[in-house]
Amino acid sequence: MRRRILLKVAYDGTRYAGFARQPGQETIEGVLDQTISGLTGEQIRVIGASRTDAGVHALCNIAVFDTESRIPPEKFSYALNRRLPSRIRIQDSFEVAADFHPRHCSTVKTYEYHIYNAEFEDPLHRMYSFHTWCPLDVEAMDRAGQALVGEHDFKSFCSIYTQAETTVRTILSLHVTAKPALTAAMRRGIIPPRDITIRVQGTGFLYNMVRIIAGTLIEVGRGAREPEDVARILQARDRRAAGPTAPAAGLILVSYQFLEDPHLVCPAEKEKEEKQEMPHAPSGTAGD
Amino acid sequence: MRRRILLKVAYDGTRYAGFARQPGQETIEGVLDQTISGLTGEQIRVIGASRTDAGVHALCNIAVFDTESRIPPEKFSYALNRRLPSRIRIQDSFEVAADFHPRHCSTVKTYEYHIYNAEFEDPLHRMYSFHTWCPLDVEAMDRAGQALVGEHDFKSFCSIYTQAETTVRTILSLHVTAKPALTAAMRRGIIPPRDITIRVQGTGFLYNMVRIIAGTLIEVGRGAREPEDVARILQARDRRAAGPTAPAAGLILVSYQFLEDPHLVCPAEKEKEEKQEMPHAPSGTAGD
Numbered sequence: 001m002r003r004r005i006l007l008k009v010a011y012d013g014t015r016y017a018g019f020a021r022q023p024g025q026e027t028i029e030g031v032l033d034q035t036i037s038g039l040t041g042e043q044i045r046v047i048g049a050s051r052t053d054a055g056v057h058a059l060c061n062i063a064v065f066d067t068e069s070r071i072p073p074e075k076f077s078y079a080l081n082r083r084l085p086s087r088i089r090i091q092d093s094f095e096v097a098a099d100f101h102p103r104h105c106s107t108v109k110t111y112e113y114h115i116y117n118a119e120f121e122d123p124l125h126r127m128y129s130f131h132t133w134c135p136l137d138v139e140a141m142d143r144a145g146q147a148l149v150g151e152h153d154f155k156s157f158c159s160i161y162t163q164a165e166t167t168v169r170t171i172l173s174l175h176v177t178a179k180p181a182l183t184a185a186m187r188r189g190i191i192p193p194r195d196i197t198i199r200v201q202g203t204g205f206l207y208n209m210v211r212i213i214a215g216t217l218i219e220v221g222r223g224a225r226e227p228e229d230v231a232r233i234l235q236a237r238d239r240r241a242a243g244p245t246a247p248a249a250g251l252i253l254v255s256y257q258f259l260e261d262p263h264l265v266c267p268a269e270k271e272k273e274e275k276q277e278m279p280h281a282p283s284g285t286a287g288d
Numbered sequence: 289m290r291r292r293i294l295l296k297v298a299y300d301g302t303r304y305a306g307f308a309r310q311p312g313q314e315t316i317e318g319v320l321d322q323t324i325s326g327l328t329g330e331q332i333r334v335i336g337a338s339r340t341d342a343g344v345h346a347l348c349n350i351a352v353f354d355t356e357s358r359i360p361p362e363k364f365s366y367a368l369n370r371r372l373p374s375r376i377r378i379q380d381s382f383e384v385a386a387d388f389h390p391r392h393c394s395t396v397k398t399y400e401y402h403i404y405n406a407e408f409e410d411p412l413h414r415m416y417s418f419h420t421w422c423p424l425d426v427e428a429m430d431r432a433g434q435a436l437v438g439e440h441d442f443k444s445f446c447s448i449y450t451q452a453e454t455t456v457r458t459i460l461s462l463h464v465t466a467k468p469a470l471t472a473a474m475r476r477g478i479i480p481p482r483d484i485t486i487r488v489q490g491t492g493f494l495y496n497m498v499r500i501i502a503g504t505l506i507e508v509g510r511g512a513r514e515p516e517d518v519a520r521i522l523q524a525r526d527r528r529a530a531g532p533t534a535p536a537a538g539l540i541l542v543s544y545q546f547l548e549d550p551h552l553v554c555p556a557e558k559e560k561e562e563k564q565e566m567p568h569a570p571s572g573t574a575g576d
Contacts, residue, residue, distance in 0.1 A: 010408075010410055010411050010412070011411050012411040012412055012414070057411075057412055059410065059412070077408065081408060081409070086409070086411065086414050087411050087414075088411060089408050089409050089410065089411050090408065091408050120298075120365065120369060120377050120378065120379050121369075121374070121377050122298055122347065122377065123298050123299050123300040123345075123374065123375050123376060123377050124298070124300055124345055124347070124416055124540070126300070126374050126375075128412055252412070
């Protein structure tokens with residue numbers, strides 16, 4: 001019997017040419033296709049949710065595939081983790097409805113952009129954050145980011161190489177935080193090394209959107225732009241108005257929540273729910 | 289004029305054959321020798337403080353070297369960081385007394401052993417922690433560790449390949465903590481993925497000592513040993529009484545404090561202090 005299996009996939013994107021398969025390049029999708037095909041003996045092509053860029057990491061991206069294999073759905077995580085390279089790990093696997101498509105669902109995605117703010121780079125942070133020695137004003141960055149919350153045309157925060165039909169997207173929340181938090185004593189003295197995190201939640205993101213937001217907020221943090229500039233950048237609807245695209249290494253897709261629990265739409269459950277329809281999100285499919 | 293320079297060195301030990309130079313192997317000491325020699329044009333051989341093992345990381349290890357170069361002491365960090373591979377970064381550099389020796393000083397070293405406790409490995413944690421799916425009882429581990437605090441004969445917690453003359457060492461503190469902390473609700477339900485840290489401070493450590501302590505406390509955490517067993521393991525003075533040596537990847541040398549500030553013993557200051565003698569620690573030199 002043919003079944004559709006959903007995988008939650010975590011990966012270190014450092015050495016991969018991104019999520020989406022590309023001829024002659026090592027990609028997450030390519031490795032998943034090969035590994036699942038090797039396990040079940042079928043010709044598998046997974047459908048990914050978020051096509052993250054080269055060097056971007058994920059704690060939870062989504063991939064689905066169809067199989068005739070008799071392996072129980074929840075056992076795929078164990079069986080695949082034994083075969084996958086250590087840079088990719090399945091965090092969960094279960095059956096979903098035969099017509100479930102991870103890019104045609106209402107979702108909330110959470111991205112984090114990590115900045116290591118210290119005079120010298122820490123080698124243990126180097127692959128999972130962007131290092132800058134310039135002390136960043138985290139409060140100004142957080143204030144600036146609030147202009148981006150809500151439904152806006154994010155054309156200024158989108159790569160010119162986008163193929164999206166519309167550049168309108170909705171950011172649900174954006175918070176910039178630092179560890180350790182800045183105390184009054186630190187304000188007067190030397191600021192210690194800090195981990196700064198830009199955490200953004202939204203229903204969909206454009207190509208490079210989170211990295212351009214990060215690049216712009218970093219400019220605010222070091223005083224090169226005012227927090228108030230961000231509203232003007234949005235209005236410009238011009239990529240050149242925003243800051244640079246921050247490096248891929250700092251970006252992590254941390255969670256992918258389906259507003260309709262995909263567990264509820266697996267075949268057995270579906271009958272109970274009398275063919276409840278899948279909601280279709282208006283947001284585009286090309287992620288960061 | 290000949291001067292002795294102290295470097296604070298951070299490194300990702302993943303691909304190195306340890307700190308100490310070895311013929312035909314890439315080591316931290318070897319890379320430092322080469323890089324400093326290339327910068328100053330001298331034949332440099334650094335003296336390291338802690339000879340960490342293959343795969344062990346450091347946020348702050350210490351190396352000193354002598355140079356005739358006219359580069360200002362504080363500029364060595366900048367000049368070397370431009371030449372070093374990204375896995376090694378100098379965090380600070382300054383002049384110390386000509387007879388300053390990092391292994392003949394009273395010091396407090398802090399090590400952390402990191403455990404990622406979750407059903408499946410997180411690829412972003414894989415190089416800097418030890419993964420175990422078995423839920424660990426962090427309170428039991430912390431309780432067990434308290435028997436190790438103080439001056440003891442740690443022969444049971446020392447590699448049989450040690451060259452140390454005595455196996456008596458002093459642990460100043462040992463704490464086992466987890467993030468997120470376990471709540472009453474979690475105790476009744478599924479425990480989420482957790483970062484568990486064993487943090488040990490001491491005046492000196494034997495070969496593999498922190499990793500054998502970690503391996504033993506992990507056995508306590510999964511219920512294979514009782515917290516009370518640790519006192520008996522100490523008394524046995526036999527390596528076979530303790531648990532396994534936990535993998536190198538989880539171990540980080542996080543700080544190295546000289547009880548006498550090395551800044552105070554640099555030549556200029558030394559004259560002021562009228563040839564104050566360096567204290568000599570009784571502890572051995574072979575670190576983890």
